[in-house]
Amino acid sequence: MNDTFQLDGASVPFAPGQTVMQAALAAGHYIPHLCYHPEFKPHGSCKLCTVKIGNHTAASCTMPAEAGLEIESDIEELNALRRTLVQMLFAEGNHFCPSCEKSGNCVLQALGYDLEVHTAGFRHMYPDRPLDASHPEILLDFNRCVLCELCVRASGEVDGKSVFALAGRGITKHLIVNSASGLLKDTNIALTDKAMEVCPVGVILKKRVGFSKPIGERRYDQRPISAQALDDAPRTPTGAKHE
Amino acid sequence: MNDITHRPKKLKIATTSLAGCFGCHMSFLDIDERILPLLDLIEFDRSPITDIKHCGPCDIGLIEGGICNAENVHVLREFRRNCKILISIGACAVTGGLPAQRNHLDLGSCLTEVYLTEPGLAHGHIPNDPELPLPLDKVHPLHEVVKIDYFIPGCPPSGDAIWKFLTDLIAGKTPELGHGLIKYD
Incomplete structure (x- = not known):
């Protein structure tokens, strides 16, 4: 039992x-x-x-x-706090969804939808972090980073490359690339790396494939993240499969 | 018997576009024939639909576009003074949107590049007619300038989203969009 x-x-x-x-x-x-x-x-x-x-x-x-x-x-008490957390992330980065290739497949956006976040509420900070387009196949837009460290974990634990890291403290904390030049082109990252598929937002992007899926067919167009996340979760022997 | 005196008073709605593209107004018109039952409940004050130039006392103000120049601030304050409920509609009003993507650039260098140094702009000059409203150094969402009561995100929000939001509000309910109607792009 x-x-x-x-x-x-x-x-x-x-x-x-x-x-x-x-x-x-x-x-x-x-x-x-x-x-x-x-x-x-x-x-x-x-x-x-x-x-x-x-x-x-x-x-x-x-x-x-x-x-x-x-x-x-x-419960509303926790969902209200979650809403505020999502709002702060939206205000801190540059999350201008209409121009982002990740739109429709973005976890932050989908969370905003699911929690009925209608506005960032806070004063937008409009960060100005230079893009890294040095790699022939991969683009990095640091203005969208939410510091989740999923790429850091994927690159270190799965790919064994440690291409990414977080540097700095507090509000100056930011994602960095582990190469002498600080540029992605001088790392051994590959399109097949786990780090390429885990970014929940639009920081790590494969070049020349943006907006390939029309609105209506993207990951969170059909089903809210609250339903999608359950499909993605691994089943365990103890966990009865949900209907 | 004439029942006209028993009809509820129509709500007055004003709409305008500030630093926007009128896409949200086009989307509003995407409610299509539902505008007829809506007109049983509301009447338009200042709006591109009526061409009334100044906003009188209203129940609801709908504003698309952010704040990019001095005139935008003036119009926004006129709406706030006159509207009991003020709604930011669309990505630009809610976040600053596309115009706000200039916020990390210096305004002077933007104007120089657009009007003076771009190839093909021989004898160009930065527009300086005194009738032109002065641009602000940064573009702002509406809630950074006046109190906003509700937000309808989307670029643009769909006609269905606008319809749901307005009919909820007119019915006296807290407006909710829900999956499929709430979107930021």
């Missing part, structure tokens, strides 16, 4: 070692997330997956599942 915890009143089974996020997704319960990716060690930095356990809060992607926990996630 499996151990279970309660998530928004539903019973969620889990296997030893699973996090709250892993068990929830496997059992067909969506918790909003941005820096979490099922294939990587959790980062716990975006805080969108924050849930409430009694009087305290925790990032569900890093929190180990425990029997008997009573967890709240889909």
Whole structure:
């Protein structure tokens, strides 16, 4: 018999070692997330997956599942905070969706849609970070980076290349390229690298394929991210497949 | 019996485009024949549809486009003074949009490049007619200048999204867009 915890009143089974996020997704319960990716060690930095356990809060992607926990996630108190986090990310970067190749396939945008974010609310910062178009096949637009470190993790843990890193602290924190020149052309990144497919926003782009899918056929045009994320989540023996 | 006195008073709506392309107004017209039942509920004050030049007291103001020059600020404040509910409509009004993509550039060098140094612009000059409103150094979304009550994102928002938003609002409900109607591109 499996151990279970309660998530928004539903019973969620889990296997030893699973996090709250892993068990929830496997059992067909969506918790909003941005820096979490099922294939990587959790980062716990975006805080969108924050849930409430009694009087305290925790990032569900890093929190180990425990029997008997009573967890709240889909409540207005948390969704309002999630909305604010998404708004701050929109205001901090340059997320001008109409000109972005990632539009329709962007996790940040899809989260905004799902949380009914109608405006960034805050004063836009309009960052001015130079693009890196040095690589013949890959373009980097640093103005859209949300510092999730998924490319850092993919390039280091899967590709074994460590092409990307974050540098700086606080508001000056930024994505850098690991080469003597600081340019992507002087790294050994390849189009087949895992780092090429994990960027949730429009920073790492393959050149000359933008806007190939028409509006209406893109990843989040058909289904909201809350439905799509459940399809993408790996099933575990303990997680009953959701309908 | 004449029931005209029992009809609810029509809501007055004003619309304008500031630093926008009128795409949101075109999208508004994409509500197609639904504009007829809408006109049972509302009447237009200042709008490109009526060609009224100044906004009187209104229930709802719809503004597309951001703020890129001094006249935009003047018109926006006129709308805020007169409209009980002011709505930012479209990417430019909500975020600054395409015009705001000049915000990391120096305005002087933009004007120089566009009017003086671009190839093929022999004897060009930077427009200086006193009737032209002065450009601002940065382009701003509306909510950075006046209080905005609601936002309809999209470039442009679809006719269906505008219809849903307005009919919710007119019915006295908090407007919601939902999947398929809310979009930023």
